[in-house]
Amino acid sequence: MILGATAGLSLLLTGTASADTPTGTCTNSYQPYGYADLSFDPAAQAIFSVIDTNHDNLICFKYYPNGPHDGHAGNLVDDKAGPHI
Numbered sequence: 001m002i003l004g005a006t007a008g009l010s011l012l013l014t015g016t017a018s019a020d021t022p023t024g025t026c027t028n029s030y031q032p033y034g035y036a037d038l039s040f041d042p043a044a045q046a047i048f049s050v051i052d053t054n055h056d057n058l059i060c061f062k063y064y065p066n067g068p069h070d071g072h073a074g075n076l077v078d079d080k081a082g083p084h085i
Contacts (some may be wrong), residue, residue, distance in 0.1 A: 026060030033061040041073040053062055053077045 038044040063074040
């Protein structure tokens with residue numbers, strides 16, 4: 001019993017997994033989009049500059065799984081790339 005607990009603890013302590021998304025990328029469920037790429041969603045284009053907080057002209061977009069909601073096709077987040085001003 002102690003041996004099993006010790007082995008599990010050593011695996012837990014030596015793991016290097018990170019929940020952070022690498023700089024310049026989107027999480028697995030999002031795709032990178034530029035302003036022109038969002039021409040299908042004028043509401044997304046209207047708030048593009050607000051979402052693009054690092055001013056690298058890219059955001060991450062994911063379609064809502066059940067279709068548009070309140071006039072929006074999906075969710076937007078910044079891609080965390082470039083200089084953070």
